[in-house]
Amino acid sequence: MEKIGQTLYQPLEIDPTPLTALSQNRQIYEAVSVAVSLGVFKHLRTPGTPGELAGKLAIDGDVAYYLLKLLAHAGCLTEDRGKFSATPLADAYLHEDSPFYLGHEFTLTCEYGRQLLAALSPQTPRNTPEPEWTRERLRQIGVFGMMGSIQSTVEAAELSAARRLLDLGGGHGFYSIAFAQKYPQLEVTLFDLPHVASYADNFVREFSLQQRVHTRGGDFLADDIGHGFDAVLCANVLHSNKRDVLLVKIRQAINPGGQLIIKTRIGDVADNLENAATKLLWQAKGGRELFSFAEWQGFLASHGFRNAELAGISGIYATIIAQAGGNDG
Ligand SMILES: C[S@@+](CC[C@H](N)C(=O)[O-])C[C@H]1O[C@@H](n2cnc3c(N)ncnc32)[C@H](O)[C@@H]1O
Missing domain, CATH: 1.10.10.10 (Winged helix-like DNA-binding domain superfamily/Winged helix DNA-binding domain)
Incomplete structure (x- = not known):
């Protein structure tokens, strides 16, 4: 190809x-x-x-x-x-x-x-089930991200001193690829469900990055996600019941002082037509949570992540970066 x-x-x-x-x-x-x-x-x-x-x-x-x-x-x-x-x-x-x-x-x-x-409709259940992560669904998410959101996150995070990045729930792999392209010293592990990881492998090969972007298949809620990472990226994965489980696991996986990079929709953004349309789209697709940046600061602080900052914004998609405290912090 x-x-x-x-x-x-x-x-x-x-x-x-x-x-x-x-x-x-x-x-x-x-x-x-x-x-x-x-x-x-x-x-x-x-x-x-x-x-x-x-x-x-x-x-x-x-x-x-x-x-x-x-x-x-x-x-x-x-x-x-x-x-x-x-x-x-x-x-x-x-x-x-x-x-x-x-x-x-x-x-x-x-x-x-x-x-x-x-x-x-009030009859529609408020807690929508986990979607089926098909190849086509992930392709569409990846393409949508490439309309500016992925670039904004890579721009917001400074990883020149980092050696190992974990892309948790990395899906299509575009974030992993973008970070690896920008930082030639970086080794990236993309963790996702086994069938998704093999899908990401194809993209990684198309970009000739298989030496530095490795995929690992598993269930991030149940399985070991690895350790010793200088940075962990969680792009659009910390929803509902996953948030607390994953933040605890990330604290164990990340080196003290390492960076947690979160990509998430937030509610307190510019009140304009484009953002209003994207917020309504999120509701229509069954996503309900739309926290403010201050609420995210609270979640992160309660899990021992310090100095959370709003490092970048693309529409309603925020890049929030926080530092991992010590192992007991
Ligand atoms: C919304 S997509 C985000 C993809 C990519 N990070 C992005 O922001 O464009 C969520 C990803 O989380 C993965 N995922 C969901 N549940 C998972 C689980 N229990 N273990 C591993 N990966 C999971 C899905 O396969 C999917 O790739």
Whole structure:
């Protein structure tokens, strides 16, 4: 197979923005369509909180909040002290009693709208099961990361003094590859489920990095994850019940003073259209947790990690870096 020439810690050679913008517009379109189908604009002729709207429509209040935030950024609602109300734009075109009702233009067209409707349903279980980590799913996660998030994490972490990096739940391997490309002295271990580790192997070979990026298959909740690492990367893996289990294991695996690099979505980011769309997408996909940076500082401190800093941000994706204390710390 032809080797991939891209340096993964640098921006993509061809700017994907014209296409990613289209894809985001589709998400916004689906959110407006869901709101039309639920009668959100009719109910918000009178200002209301997400909780009040959720009560009237029998929908989930938390997901309703993220939906209303996005609709406000899209110009369909205004927000004032926690209450949302329809704008003249929505009143004129998205209220079914209006002579210029455009609701027929806003019908659900793709899986995303159906996922969003399901997330709004109070019948949908709040704790979504672990997804199936298929090759295609991981490929999509890797490609999404390459739209800027992976580069932002590699930029945020300084590993020139590190010799050994553990990429826990490294999946597709793009983070491991990017760090190995940037730091020629670095030896990387990617730990993931056995079938995923073999998938990552293919990518590592395509980048000719098999001498320095090794994969290890196992269950990171149950198995030994190794030890003696100068840095541990946890990109998008410290969710729900995994967080406390893994932070304890990482403390044992990392050298005192070593760096823990966490990539995670956070809630306290710029309040803009793009971030509102990404937050709603996370809710629609069944992810519920969206902690603030301060909450992350608390989790890390309680597990003996010091000086947590918000080292980088790409949309709602934060890179948080903390130092491991001594073994008893
Ligand atoms: C959301 S993906 C993150 C992939 C990559 N780190 C990223 O940020 O793009 C979560 C990864 O954790 C892995 N994973 C989930 N549960 C695991 C377990 N019990 N043991 C090992 N790996 C696991 C999955 O296979 C998947 O590759």
